Amino acid sequence: MSSKLKIKNKNFIGCNSVLFLLLITLLFNNSHAENTSRVITISEGLRIATENNRIIKIVSHNEDISSADIGIAKSRLLPNINAYTDQTFLAYQPGAKFGTQNQIIYTSDKSFLSYGINVYQTLYDFGASISPYEASKVSLELTKLDMARIKNIIALDFINAYYNLLETEKMILVAQREVERLESHLKVTRSLYNEGVITKNDLLQAEVRLSDGKQKLLTIKNMRAINVSRINNILSRPLKEEVQVEDVTVNISDSIELEKAWETAEKERTEIKMIDYELRILNLQETAKKAEYYPEIFARGGYNYTKNSYQLHEDNWSLIFGINLNLFSGGSTKAEVSRVIYRKEQVLEQERKLIDDIKLEVEKNYLDMKNAVEKIQVTKDAIAQAEENLKINKIKYEEGIGTATDVLDAITLLTDAETNYYRALYEHRRAHAGLIYAIGMKLVSAYK
Numbered sequence: 001m002s003s004k005l006k007i008k009n010k011n012f013i014g015c016n017s018v019l020f021l022l023l024i025t026l027l028f029n030n031s032h033a034e035n036t037s038r039v040i041t042i043s044e045g046l047r048i049a050t051e052n053n054r055i056i057k058i059v060s061h062n063e064d065i066s067s068a069d070i071g072i073a074k075s076r077l078l079p080n081i082n083a084y085t086d087q088t089f090l091a092y093q094p095g096a097k098f099g100t101q102n103q104i105i106y107t108s109d110k111s112f113l114s115y116g117i118n119v120y121q122t123l124y125d126f127g128a129s130i131s132p133y134e135a136s137k138v139s140l141e142l143t144k145l146d147m148a149r150i151k152n153i154i155a156l157d158f159i160n161a162y163y164n165l166l167e168t169e170k171m172i173l174v175a176q177r178e179v180e181r182l183e184s185h186l187k188v189t190r191s192l193y194n195e196g197v198i199t200k201n202d203l204l205q206a207e208v209r210l211s212d213g214k215q216k217l218l219t220i221k222n223m224r225a226i227n228v229s230r231i232n233n234i235l236s237r238p239l240k241e242e243v244q245v246e247d248v249t250v251n252i253s254d255s256i257e258l259e260k261a262w263e264t265a266e267k268e269r270t271e272i273k274m275i276d277y278e279l280r281i282l283n284l285q286e287t288a289k290k291a292e293y294y295p296e297i298f299a300r301g302g303y304n305y306t307k308n309s310y311q312l313h314e315d316n317w318s319l320i321f322g323i324n325l326n327l328f329s330g331g332s333t334k335a336e337v338s339r340v341i342y343r344k345e346q347v348l349e350q351e352r353k354l355i356d357d358i359k360l361e362v363e364k365n366y367l368d369m370k371n372a373v374e375k376i377q378v379t380k381d382a383i384a385q386a387e388e389n390l391k392i393n394k395i396k397y398e399e400g401i402g403t404a405t406d407v408l409d410a411i412t413l414l415t416d417a418e419t420n421y422y423r424a425l426y427e428h429r430r431a432h433a434g435l436i437y438a439i440g441m442k443l444v445s446a447y448k
Helices: 002-037 042-052 054-075 130-194 200-234 258-268 270-293 332-398 404-438
Strands: 080-089 095-098 103-106 111-124 296-306 315-324
Touching: 042 054, 042 130, 054 130, 130 200, 130 270, 130 332, 130 404, 200 404, 258 332, 258 404, 270 332, 332 404
Parallel strands: none
Antiparallel strands: 080 111, 095 103, 111 296, 296 315
């Protein structure tokens, strides 16, 4: 009986072990799948950012608003049709007196029904109606350009956030390596102290520097969390959602002439194109305002019915051709035309200022990229030299020739060299993205 029980217990334990292993495997696979799904490439992130970002969704409504404005402006080109019906009740029946006897002749019923339909159509108004319609269509194109501009700004914002996260991850690796080096030094120091070779001051110094290194590592990890939240904010995802990124390779040997970059920027920057569209709108607005000096030629027609047993015809059709001319409007037309002209002069000055600003932006990113390339070359050599310096000082310290301060300084020197290298590397990549943006290229296309 007891042997059977043992066998059953063994079987039960075996089954539980298998189930436990299966559960662990499933959890591992799910965790692995989740981690894999969280990896975001820069091209994928740019696609999501330029589709899902909340600013993009807000601005996208401007296109719908501009389309509605076209409908409003188009309505002025179409006939105005009005229908009416009314019932009139009079206190006295309309009539007239004739002759010396004051003979009364009634001209209308005391109460009567009226209805009709009237059509009004402007035939020609020297551009007063067509110009706002054309301006609204140009405004729609301007809205589309503005959307493209904002998408590129969001794309640049995402790229900078992406590179900031990559740089932070590299800084975490540098900080972790510094902690490992300090732990290794502390281990050697503690061994030498136990052997009576060094004083306790060296041991305390190593412990303090290790504590400082760990604090710096914690700070950088917190910085990474902030950068992750920044990316999630751009992608309109929950701020605490984990993000894994892939490093991006940028060829540092790629070069572009500054003059060529300026020329490209003047042709391709969306902001300059937008000013051209704005000037077109202002020209059309000026035409519409000046049209108020001229007459409007119109046609009006309709059908009207009034129930009146005293009239020969109770209903009638009408067609009228006429001219409207505003003789005096208190000077408002002249003032509005002047306002548009002043606005055009202002926009032209803004264009000149914009071109100068864009040239400055291009030059800044160009020089930043060039400077970063030089830093990369210098810091890459500095890392190898710092590694050799640390190796020599560690050997000297372990042999009793060098000091603990020399080792700690060598560790700090190597950490600084690695830090400077990664900073230069990602400065170059940010400047590269900034230059692509500054010359007017679409970042989504450039990073496919």
